[in-house]
Amino acid sequence: MAIVAIGTAPQHTAPAGRGAGPLLRGWRERRRISQLELALRAGSSARHISFIETGRSRPSEEMVLRLAEHLDVPVRERNALLLAAGYAPHYPETPLDDPALDALRAGLERLITGYEPYPALVVDATYDVLAANRGVAMLMDGLPDHLLRPPLNAMRLTLHPEGLAPRIRNLREWRGHLLAQMERQIALHRSEPLRALYEEVAAYPVPDDAPGGEPAEPVPYFALPMQVEHGGRTLSFISSISTFNTPMDVTVAELAIETLLPADPATVKYLQTLVS
Numbered sequence: 001m002a003i004v005a006i007g008t009a010p011q012h013t014a015p016a017g018r019g020a021g022p023l024l025r026g027w028r029e030r031r032r033i034s035q036l037e038l039a040l041r042a043g044s045s046a047r048h049i050s051f052i053e054t055g056r057s058r059p060s061e062e063m064v065l066r067l068a069e070h071l072d073v074p075v076r077e078r079n080a081l082l083l084a085a086g087y088a089p090h091y092p093e094t095p096l097d098d099p100a101l102d103a104l105r106a107g108l109e110r111l112i113t114g115y116e117p118y119p120a121l122v123v124d125a126t127y128d129v130l131a132a133n134r135g136v137a138m139l140m141d142g143l144p145d146h147l148l149r150p151p152l153n154a155m156r157l158t159l160h161p162e163g164l165a166p167r168i169r170n171l172r173e174w175r176g177h178l179l180a181q182m183e184r185q186i187a188l189h190r191s192e193p194l195r196a197l198y199e200e201v202a203a204y205p206v207p208d209d210a211p212g213g214e215p216a217e218p219v220p221y222f223a224l225p226m227q228v229e230h231g232g233r234t235l236s237f238i239s240s241i242s243t244f245n246t247p248m249d250v251t252v253a254e255l256a257i258e259t260l261l262p263a264d265p266a267t268v269k270y271l272q273t274l275v276s
Contacts, residue, residue, distance in 0.1 A: 020085035025053040027071045041070040075253035093250035117271040125254035127154040169227040225263040236263035
């Protein structure tokens with residue numbers, strides 16, 4: 001596998017029928033910001049914020065967007081707030097295979113191809129793999145067909161008992177890291193598909209003898225590595241995730257590029273032999 005075809009981002013249904021006020025209050029409380037602090041940030045008054053949250057005052061479209069900006073509300077949920085307030089969505093959701101995003105797709109493919117032989121992939125908001133390079137294909141070599149049928153899901157591939165999990169030498173640590181990452185995202189995004197994925201992968205059994213991750217010879221890693229067996233060797237990778245700044249499209253806002261950086265010289269040397 002060289003490049004996995006990039007498909008259309010899935011549609012997530014936003015909650016409806018609650019009104020903009022309660023939704024805004026929920027985001028404010030989630031961010032642990034007082035009405036007064038939010039008012040000062042947004043150039044309003046605590047009284048006006050209170051009236052908006054209780055439904056006594058209907059916010060303008062500009063005010064909804066301003067409050068959403070200061071509350072760091074995800075782009076998809078900003079549209080939900082606008083709909084709840086009686087306005088049209090502000091941010092488009094362009095399918096990733098739309099010609100309008102040709103340049104974006106080409107750039108992503110060049111980026112992850114240029115990262116070879118190190119693994120790199122593009123995922124959406126629920127970790128479905130939209131593109132991957134040959135480094136990722138190398139790690140997935142030998143996995144069962146039922147896990148490799150589209151849509152591939154990075155969390156499922158990593159934590160499934162028939163996926164990478166049996167090969168990960170520090171499975172308990174890495175599993176804990178991934179689940180905590182998903183928990184943080186669920187706390188920041190109201191995504192039922194993400195919650196369902198979390199409940200699925202968190203329920204995967206972990207063997208009693210699953211390795212805990214203590215290497216035979218301690219290495220001073222600068223971040224928690226994923227240590228995975230491949231070809232009789234243990235490869236170590238540090239994960240880095242990048243997103244787009246100030247996205248103006250729901251699809252683009254939910255894209256993430258994950259790169260796996262070799263964490264030790266042995267991993268670098270082995271991966272370079274694959275392309276020499």
